[in-house]
Amino acid sequence: MTKYRSKTYIAIPPGESIKEQLEYRGMTQKEFAARMNMSEKHISHLLNGDVQLTPETAVKLEMVLDIDAEFWNRLEAIYREEIIKVNIENSLEEDVRLAKRFPYKEMESLGWVPSTTKISEKVINLRKFFEVIDLSLLDKEQISCIEGKKPDLSDKNDLLLMVWIQEAKKKARDIDTEPINIRRLGNRLSEIKELTFRESDVFCGAIKSILADCGIALVFLPLLKDAGFENKTFLDGNKIVIAFGAGEYDAAYFWKKLFKEFAHLFLGDIGKLENLSAEDDHEADIFAGNLLVERMSYDSFCKKKDFSEISVVKYAQKLGIAPEIVAGRMQTDGLIEEGELSNLKTKYNIA
Numbered sequence: 001m002t003k004y005r006s007k008t009y010i011a012i013p014p015g016e017s018i019k020e021q022l023e024y025r026g027m028t029q030k031e032f033a034a035r036m037n038m039s040e041k042h043i044s045h046l047l048n049g050d051v052q053l054t055p056e057t058a059v060k061l062e063m064v065l066d067i068d069a070e071f072w073n074r075l076e077a078i079y080r081e082e083i084i085k086v087n088i089e090n091s092l093e094e095d096v097r098l099a100k101r102f103p104y105k106e107m108e109s110l111g112w113v114p115s116t117t118k119i120s121e122k123v124i125n126l127r128k129f130f131e132v133i134d135l136s137l138l139d140k141e142q143i144s145c146i147e148g149k150k151p152d153l154s155d156k157n158d159l160l161l162m163v164w165i166q167e168a169k170k171k172a173r174d175i176d177t178e179p180i181n182i183r184r185l186g187n188r189l190s191e192i193k194e195l196t197f198r199e200s201d202v203f204c205g206a207i208k209s210i211l212a213d214c215g216i217a218l219v220f221l222p223l224l225k226d227a228g229f230e231n232k233t234f235l236d237g238n239k240i241v242i243a244f245g246a247g248e249y250d251a252a253y254f255w256k257k258l259f260k261e262f263a264h265l266f267l268g269d270i271g272k273l274e275n276l277s278a279e280d281d282h283e284a285d286i287f288a289g290n291l292l293v294e295r296m297s298y299d300s301f302c303k304k305k306d307f308s309e310i311s312v313v314k315y316a317q318k319l320g321i322a323p324e325i326v327a328g329r330m331q332t333d334g335l336i337e338e339g340e341l342s343n344l345k346t347k348y349n350i351a
Contacts, residue, residue, distance in 0.1 A: 003048075003049065004049075004082065004083045004086040004087070005086060006085070006086045006089035006090045006093070007089065007093075008085075008089055009082050009085045009086045009089060010082070010086070011049075011079055011082035011083045011085075011086050012079065012082070013047075013048065013049025013079050014046075014049070014053050014072055014075035014076050014079060015046055015047035015048055015049050015053075016047075017075060018046070018047055018061070018065075019047055021065050021067070029043055029044065029047070032064070035064050036057075036060050036061075036064055037060075038060075049079065052076065052080075053072055053073075053075070053076040053079075055069070055073060057072070058070075058072035058073045058076070091134045091136070092120065092123060094134070094135075094136060095123045095126075095127070095134055095135045095136070096119055096120070096123055098135040098136065098138075098153060099119060099122050099123045099126050099135065100119070101153070101154075101156070101159055102126060102159055102163060103159075103160065103163065103224060103225065104122050104126070106224060106225060107129075107163060110222055112129065112163075112167050113125045113126065113129050123135070129163075129166060130143070130162075130166055131166075135153075136153075138151060138153060138162060139151050139152075139153050156226070157227065157228045157229070160224045160226070160227045160228075160229075161227070161229060161232065163224065164221060164223075164224055164227065164229070164232070164243065165232060165234065165243065167221055168219045168221055168232070168241055168243035169236050169241065171217075171219045171221070172217035172219050172236060172239065172241045175208070175212055175217040175218075175219070175239075176212065177211075177212045177213075177214075177215050177216065177217055177238075177239045178212065178213050178214065178215050179215050179238070180214070180215030180216070180238070180239065180240055181214050181215055182214070182265050182266060184213065184214045185211070185214040185216070185262065185265065185266075186266065188210050188213070188214065189262075189291060190320060191210055192207060192210060193292070193319075193320050193321045194320060195207055196251070196255055196321050196322035196325060197322050199348075200348035200349060200350055200351075201351070204220070204350065204351075211242070215238075215239055215240060216239065216240045216241075216242060216265075217239050217240070217241050217242070218242045218244065219241060219242070219243050219244065220244050220245070220246040220350050220351065221243055221244070221245065221246055222245070222246050222247070223245040223246070223247060229245075230244075230245045230257065231243060231244045231245060231257060231258075231261060233261045233264060233265070233270055234270065235270055240265065240270060242258075242261050244257075244258065244261075244350070245350075246350045246351060247349070247350060248347060248348070248349050248350075249347065249348045249350060250324075250328075250345060250346075250347060250348075251322060251324050251325070251345070251346045251347065251348055252324045252325050252327065252328025252329075252345070253328065254348055254350070255292060255322075255325055256288060256289070256292065256325075256328065259288040259289075259291050259292050260284050260285060260288040262288065262291060263284040263285075263287035263288040263291060264276075264284050266287065266291075267280075267283065267284060267287060269284065289329060289332070292321065292325055292329065293319065293321070293325065293326060293329050294319065297318075297319070298329070301315050302330075302333075302335060307330065307335060307336055307340075307341075309341055309343060309344065312326050312327055312330075312341060312344065313344070322346075323344045324341075324344045324345050324346055327340075327341040327344045327345070
């Protein structure tokens with residue numbers, strides 16, 4: 001029975017030719033094993049192509065069957081070569097099915113993969129993009145960077161996240177960082193808060209520089225269509241990568257999201273083997289809010305119950321943070337309605 005076959009190739013082991021010779025001679029496998037001075041088990045594996053026909057075995061076959069060793073060596077070489085061709089073709093067929101699940105056209109429009117309409121070329125380009133010899137390997141946690149669970153190659157959001165993370169990893173390689181130092185990040189939070197007063201085209205470069213000094217590569221990427229995520233933080237080699245969706249943001253929302261990633265770093269959540277629970281996520285939300293607006297001073301401010309624009313601006317200046325962030329915190333806590341203090345709101349367009 002031939003074990004290795006594809007649409008184009010069939011790998012026939014030399015054992016098939018040996019079987020023909022035994023049948024011609026009316027020789028049993030047991031007798032043949034005795035004449036070859038090999039175990040019956042090894043002869044069975046040889047006939048089925050489960051073990052390699054070595055040059056030594058080829059010489060023995062020449063003695064027993066009177067057929068040149070060169071012939072047997074050539075059959076073995078052809079067999080091994082055909083196995084490789086079968087495996088390559090079969091893996092390509094499986095990868096074709098996988099490739100169709102990826103948003104290739106969108107990746108192409110973003111310049112992440114070369115332009116092509118041929119599915120075989122898409123497979124090769126996706127293999128190169130993900131840096132794997134075949135796409136089925138993407139379900140390994142070491143490759144996908146989806147922490148806490150085995151990636152599901154049939155799940156659309158997992159596929160989108162794998163694409164996004166891989167592009168972030170590539171972009172992060174071009175960012176030189178110091179060794180990871182979370183304590184240093186804590187010491188530089190006041191500098192980062194000062195950047196909340198700047199326009200996005202100014203603070204983006206500055207915050208990247210600060211984070212790089214802490215061993216963190218901040219990467220802004222376009223979000224993929226229908227993606228169920230906006231950002232992702234993960235460990236990649238000797239640096240932490242924070243991938244953040246490019247696009248339009250309310251300032252308060254942007255800083256809240258970014259500081260939540262900082263919170264996960266301070267809480268030691270990055271690199272956890274298990275999924276973060278809803279409780280872990282809630283804890284990070286609270287921690288991030290207190291990183292932005294110190295809890296005790298905030299409570300004291302709220303007790304005065306003066307939530308006028310002038311009061312909020314004055315308090316924010318005292319904290320050294322943009323007033324819309326304080327207003328956003330107050331709105332989250334239900335102290336003001338959504339439309340209140342709208343004059344303080346600004347929008348960013350993160351490129």
